[in-house]
Amino acid sequence: MSSELYSLPEFRVTNVSPAVDADRASARFSVRESTRERAPSQGTLGLSGISLAFGGVRALSEVDLQIEAGEIRSIIGPNGAGKSTLLNVISGIYRPDQGVVRLAGRDFRKVPTHRLARLGVARTFQNLALFRGLSVLDNVKIARVHHTRATWIEQLLPLGRANREARTDTAKAEAILEFLNLQDVRDQLATNLSYGLQKRVELARALIAEPSILLLDEPMAGMTPSDKADMSRFIRATRDEFGTTVVLIEHDLGVVMELSDRIAVLDYGRKIADGTPAEVRANPAVIEAYTGSAHVETSTEGSLEP
Amino acid sequence: MTSPRSLPKKPGASFRPWIAPLLILGVAYGIIPFVGNSYLFEAILIPFLALSLAAVGLNILTGYAGQLSLGSAAFLAVGAFAAFNFNLRVPGLPLLVSILLAGLSAAVIGVVSGLPSLRLKGFYLAISTLAAQFFVQWTLTKFGWFSNDGPSGVIDAPPLNLFGISFEGAVGRYRFALTFVVFFTLLAWKFVTTRTGHHLIAIRDHELAAKVIGVPVLRTKLLAFALSAFLIGIAGVIWAFAYLRTVESAGFNLDRSFQIVFIIIIGGLATIRGAFFGAALIVIFPLVLSRLGQLALGNIFDSGVLEMSQLIVLGVLIILFLILEPNGLAALGDRLKRKLRPLLS
Amino acid sequence: MNGFDWLFFSEVLVGGLLSGVMYSLVAIGFVLIYKTSGVFNFAQGAQVLFAALTFVSLVERGVSFPLALLATFALMVLLGLAIERAVLRPLVNKPPTTLFMATLGLSYILEGGAQLLWGTQVHALDLGIEDLPLEVSGMLISKFDLIAAGIAASLVGVLSLFFRFTRTGLAFRAVADDTFAAISIGLRLPRIWAAVWAAAGLVALVAGLLWGARLGVQFSLSLVVLKALPVLVLGGFDSVPGVIIGGLLIGAFEKLAEVYIGPFLGGGIESWFAYVIALAFLLIRPVGLLGQRPVERA
Numbered sequence: 024m025s026s027e028l029y030s031l032p033e034f035r036v037t038n039v040s041p042a043v044d045a046d047r048a049s050a051r052f053s054v055r056e057s058t059r060e061r062a063p064s065q066g067t068l069g070l071s072g073i074s075l076a077f078g079g080v081r082a083l084s085e086v087d088l089q090i091e092a093g094e095i096r097s098i099i100g101p102n103g104a105g106k107s108t109l110l111n112v113i114s115g116i117y118r119p120d121q122g123v124v125r126l127a128g129r130d131f132r133k134v135p136t137h138r139l140a141r142l143g144v145a146r147t148f149q150n151l152a153l154f155r156g157l158s159v160l161d162n163v164k165i166a167r168v169h170h171t172r173a174t175w176i177e178q179l180l181p182l183g184r185a186n187r188e189a190r191t192d193t194a195k196a197e198a199i200l201e202f203l204n205l206q207d208v209r210d211q212l213a214t215n216l217s218y219g220l221q222k223r224v225e226l227a228r229a230l231i232a233e234p235s236i237l238l239l240d241e242p243m244a245g246m247t248p249s250d251k252a253d254m255s256r257f258i259r260a261t262r263d264e265f266g267t268t269v270v271l272i273e274h275d276l277g278v279v280m281e282l283s284d285r286i287a288v289l290d291y292g293r294k295i296a297d298g299t300p301a302e303v304r305a306n307p308a309v310i311e312a313y314t315g316s317a318h319v320e321t322s323t324e325g326s327l328e329p
Numbered sequence: 330m331t332s333p334r335s336l337p338k339k340p341g342a343s344f345r346p347w348i349a350p351l352l353i354l355g356v357a358y359g360i361i362p363f364v365g366n367s368y369l370f371e372a373i374l375i376p377f378l379a380l381s382l383a384a385v386g387l388n389i390l391t392g393y394a395g396q397l398s399l400g401s402a403a404f405l406a407v408g409a410f411a412a413f414n415f416n417l418r419v420p421g422l423p424l425l426v427s428i429l430l431a432g433l434s435a436a437v438i439g440v441v442s443g444l445p446s447l448r449l450k451g452f453y454l455a456i457s458t459l460a461a462q463f464f465v466q467w468t469l470t471k472f473g474w475f476s477n478d479g480p481s482g483v484i485d486a487p488p489l490n491l492f493g494i495s496f497e498g499a500v501g502r503y504r505f506a507l508t509f510v511v512f513f514t515l516l517a518w519k520f521v522t523t524r525t526g527h528h529l530i531a532i533r534d535h536e537l538a539a540k541v542i543g544v545p546v547l548r549t550k551l552l553a554f555a556l557s558a559f560l561i562g563i564a565g566v567i568w569a570f571a572y573l574r575t576v577e578s579a580g581f582n583l584d585r586s587f588q589i590v591f592i593i594i595i596g597g598l599a600t601i602r603g604a605f606f607g608a609a610l611i612v613i614f615p616l617v618l619s620r621l622g623q624l625a626l627g628n629i630f631d632s633g634v635l636e637m638s639q640l641i642v643l644g645v646l647i648i649l650f651l652i653l654e655p656n657g658l659a660a661l662g663d664r665l666k667r668k669l670r671p672l673l674s
Numbered sequence: 675m676n677g678f679d680w681l682f683f684s685e686v687l688v689g690g691l692l693s694g695v696m697y698s699l700v701a702i703g704f705v706l707i708y709k710t711s712g713v714f715n716f717a718q719g720a721q722v723l724f725a726a727l728t729f730v731s732l733v734e735r736g737v738s739f740p741l742a743l744l745a746t747f748a749l750m751v752l753l754g755l756a757i758e759r760a761v762l763r764p765l766v767n768k769p770p771t772t773l774f775m776a777t778l779g780l781s782y783i784l785e786g787g788a789q790l791l792w793g794t795q796v797h798a799l800d801l802g803i804e805d806l807p808l809e810v811s812g813m814l815i816s817k818f819d820l821i822a823a824g825i826a827a828s829l830v831g832v833l834s835l836f837f838r839f840t841r842t843g844l845a846f847r848a849v850a851d852d853t854f855a856a857i858s859i860g861l862r863l864p865r866i867w868a869a870v871w872a873a874a875g876l877v878a879l880v881a882g883l884l885w886g887a888r889l890g891v892q893f894s895l896s897l898v899v900l901k902a903l904p905v906l907v908l909g910g911f912d913s914v915p916g917v918i919i920g921g922l923l924i925g926a927f928e929k930l931a932e933v934y935i936g937p938f939l940g941g942g943i944e945s946w947f948a949y950v951i952a953l954a955f956l957l958i959r960p961v962g963l964l965g966q967r968p969v970e971r972a
Binding site: 397445448449451452453455456457459460463464466467470471472583587590591594633634636637638639640641643644645646647648651652655 | 714761764765768770771772774775776778779780781782783784785786787789790794900903904906907911939940941942943945946949950952953956957
């Protein structure tokens with residue numbers, strides 16, 4: 024497996040400059056299919072009246088949320104507020120008792136999880152969901168599945184459509200790995216990497232699907248400050264470069280304030296605030312929700328400023 | 330299921346990995362037929378080959394795709410009996426076609442027995458595979474049609490003729506078995522390195538994430554069942570036609586299923602070479618045990634004692650491997666290779 | 675035909691129900707271990723064989739009935755402790771399938787060991803209960819089956835009470851419900867698991883004696899476990915009441931099917947019918963009748 028880039032009739036991989044440093048993540052870099060235009064409605068996400076109860080516990084109560092295309096939206100709140108549950112509703116893992124999810128211009132009572140990739144949605148998981156038996160490269164490549172057509176029989180043959188697709192997959196995967204500065208570990212088993220790197224591989228796997236909407240479930244949990252800074256830069260670069268809408272669940276409020284365009288705050292399954300970082304920061308309901316549990320982190324640990 | 334500590338070796342990536350398999354093939358085809366005696370072929374090599382292919386098949390389902398199956402002997406039986414019937418009842422059908430059709434028959438049964446995997450996982454799935462095991466055994470015993478109403482449900486192997494070449498005698502049957510096993514093992518090896526092969530691993534390691542990124546989980550699971558059953562079916566044909574020559578359905582019982590499971594655990598889950606290592610151990614250790622027993626205990630060591638000791642040793646081996654080297658002989662082999670490398674260079 | 679032969683039907687039904695109680699007995703051994711440690715102990719069948727073989731061999735060698743019983747029980751307890759120590763503890767954090775494979779290996783060791791120790795011949799086991807037919811409202815019921823079911827039911831009852839009302843029983847349930855919480859309040863896990871395996875050994879002993887008296891003590895006794903699996907599937911792996919009901923259902927349906935459907939299919943369908951019932955049930959209600967802990971259903 025060499026890292027040569029093949030120029031292919033349909034897809035063009037252009038200008039892959041090795042992003043050796045996260046600061047250079049804004050370098051001109053495009054792995055997008057040049058022919059595909061992303062319709063503006065693709066990146067919007069709407070939740071109306073979402074309610075969900077597990078047994079006797081109300082996990083979510085009438086949550087309304089509007090997310091514009093290309094914005095970085097954070098969802099914050101104390102532990103148990105329902106943030107991950109909300110993400111699971113958006114990705115169709117839970118079916119809400121009431122309410123509708125609007126994405127890709129359509130309304131869903133229950134989002135079909137198996138068609139998420141086709142709908143332009145990708146997500147990462149709180150507890151890491153890498154495929155432990157595959158290398159980093161293969162973990163990322165495999166997420167190209169909804170772009171590929173060759174059947175398993177074709178894949179057994181040495182030539183033909185399957186081969187071409189495999190080469191494209193490899194090229195695109197390597198490009199993403201370089202974007203996220205993971206090229207050095209491309210052949211290692213995913214489980215052998217450090218926690219921070221594994222989280223980045225999961226991000227790579229989500230990005231290669233070229234999603235309109237990226238759902239990140241606590242991407243910075245358990246990371247060192249420098250890892251967090253890197254991750255913040257990558258998230259911002261993803262939005263800046265590809266116009267991806269990012270929905271982010273995160274506990275580190277410093278990161279959240281720095282990174283987000285708008286923030287929604289949940290507490291006990293209800294949305295208690297929704298606005299810009301400045302608005303949310305000053306909102307007394309938010310402050311009250313947080314004081315009483317852990318002290319509010321407003322360090323600049325994960326911020327983009329030095 | 331534990332994941333392997335090393336990556337699957339990809340054929341075609343470079344020349345180095347090909348050296349060992351080519352050497353082995355060279356020895357297998359070029360040397361062994363001329364130096365081996367019929368005991369070697371009939372008691373060791375042919376059953377080893379058949380069990381290896383069966384283990385490769387089971388590994389695809391249980392090792393790579395993570396779906397535990399305890400009923401694999403049913404597919405051995407389907408393969409054997411289907412090949413027998415196709416060959417017998419369709420006049421003029423070449424043996425090769427009968428064998429491939431037998432594999433396909435096993436694949437169909439495999440898909441049916443895999444349908445519960447769409448709703449069940451883990452032990453529940455394993456138990457449903459037992460249903461297939463018992464049902465198939467019962468069907469083949471109960472309905473004499475399958476064994477052409479032969480005495481006590483026994484079927485006899487036909488003469489082995491492929492493309493006009495007759496594979497007779499111990500050497501001939503060895504070559505017959507070897508060719509099938511080599512061919513299908515190479516196919517399996519290639520398969521696990523393809524994208525779909527990776528889908529199996531993804532489903533095993535994190536089915537939800539696989540679903541989220543768009544892997545067609547249901548289809549892929551059924552494919553795994555089908556391919557696995559196909560390979561095991563072919564192995565069943567080899568078992569019946571090249572090894573035992575006369576078989577009855579009782580030989581495809583639960584113990585046989587467990588034997589194949591043990592092979593892939595001891596050999597190494599989710600590795601192709603593991604199937605061969607495990608099969609070699611399973612075939613050889615009873616013979617070794619018998620010799621050792623004779624030496625150590627003399628007359629007390631009769632066949633009853635041997636049989637029981639085999640059970641005990643097998644059980645101990647499984648547990649030891651699970652505790653000490655859950656990735657099996659394949660992983661042990663890798664470690665050995667790494668230690669020897671500085672010595673060899 | 676004049677009318678349906680209800681008497682015969684009832685006879686078959688009752689016979690099936692009584693069989694079912696016996697299935698439940700074996701299944702309870704599984705539930706005990708599964709409930710507290712999450713291990714699916716395939717070796718339960720081999721333990722049944724081991725217990726029966728030991729008991730019967732001691733009796734044949736002239737040991738008195740009660741003494742043999744005691745000795746076998748002690749042996750089973752020791753065996754349980756040894757298993758917990760040597761096999762389960764080293765594998766404590768491995769995935770459930772690994773543990774299952776280990777119990778598979780264990781079953782081989784126990785089967786081989788039991789027969790190596792005591793020989794492979796068939797033994798008759800006489801528990802002093804005559805196998806005479808009783809007549810109850812016109813139905814013929816095997817006296818032995820009735821008494822066996824009674825013993826099994828009592829043991830099940832005793833175990834249920836034990837779980838509910840004793841300290842150790844409560845500890846078992848605590849561990850089953852939330853292992854981490856149990857550790858954090860100071861319950862000693864290894865001790866509890868050892869006790870659980872000892873209890874499973876007791877169940878194996880009783881099951882071994884009852885089944886042994888019914889079928890004769892020989893290798894095929896360990897195959898009784900294969901009947902317990904559909905019962906577990908039906909009743910839920912972690913529910914004692916579920917397994918009781920499951921056993922009754924499986925026993926009843928199996929017998930009825932053998933008598934009424936069997937002749938059309940050539941007989942002998944009991945080898946797989948229970949599995950088909952369980953499977954059909956699983957596809958409709960994957961959690962089992964009363965089970966709770968998700969054992970990786972889809």
